[in-house]
Amino acid sequence: MEYLMIIVSAIFINNFVVVQFLGICPFLGVSKDFKSALGMGLAVTFVMTLTCLITYPLYTFILVPLGLEYLEIIVFIFVIASLVQMIEMALKKFSPTLYNAMGIYLPLITTNCAVLGVAELVIDSAQIASLINIAESSMNMGYAVLYGIFAGLGFTLSIVLMSGMREKIARLKIAKCLKGFPIAMIAACFIAMAFYVFALI
Numbered sequence: 001m002e003y004l005m006i007i008v009s010a011i012f013i014n015n016f017v018v019v020q021f022l023g024i025c026p027f028l029g030v031s032k033d034f035k036s037a038l039g040m041g042l043a044v045t046f047v048m049t050l051t052c053l054i055t056y057p058l059y060t061f062i063l064v065p066l067g068l069e070y071l072e073i074i075v076f077i078f079v080i081a082s083l084v085q086m087i088e089m090a091l092k093k094f095s096p097t098l099y100n101a102m103g104i105y106l107p108l109i110t111t112n113c114a115v116l117g118v119a120e121l122v123i124d125s126a127q128i129a130s131l132i133n134i135a136e137s138s139m140n141m142g143y144a145v146l147y148g149i150f151a152g153l154g155f156t157l158s159i160v161l162m163s164g165m166r167e168k169i170a171r172l173k174i175a176k177c178l179k180g181f182p183i184a185m186i187a188a189c190f191i192a193m194a195f196y197v198f199a200l201i
Helices: 002-013 024-029 034-063 069-094 096-105 107-111 113-123 125-131 141-170 181-200
Strands: none
Touching: 002 141, 002 181, 024 096, 024 107, 024 141, 024 181, 034 069, 034 096, 034 107, 034 113, 034 141, 069 096, 069 107, 069 113, 096 107, 113 141, 141 181
């Protein structure tokens, strides 16, 4: 049951983009076509998962015992930047088309507040334990990594839905004053309202 709560909470109820409004820059910037949106979503999912896998034990077993909790943001940003650099090099070598399609938004994963947000959330064992209805003492690295995976998949779902809506909107005749950014924001609002329903259930 806890695993189901993690999945539903991370993907739908506490979606980082459309519920918590973190990671809006790549959400709006890379969602113009499906392939770029999917690539960005999967890259963010990969980074979120590895970030949770690395930052949770770093914080729990190194920073806390040494009394260095105040360094968490610096350490987390260093970890995220390193992971993004690895992905950037891998994409440049194995998928130049996707690398070029993502452009400036790929390095921006480093400063994507959704990635830092998931790293911060999983170390706050009381908050995440309450999200998935488990005792705070039961929180462990497995739950943290699982939450990171599904938070990334929630980001991917959001950006792919947005790309689908934007591709459909591009074929419609709409008022000139709504073209571009205004209609993209309206579409994002409709997606956010659809996700908000899950919090009410």
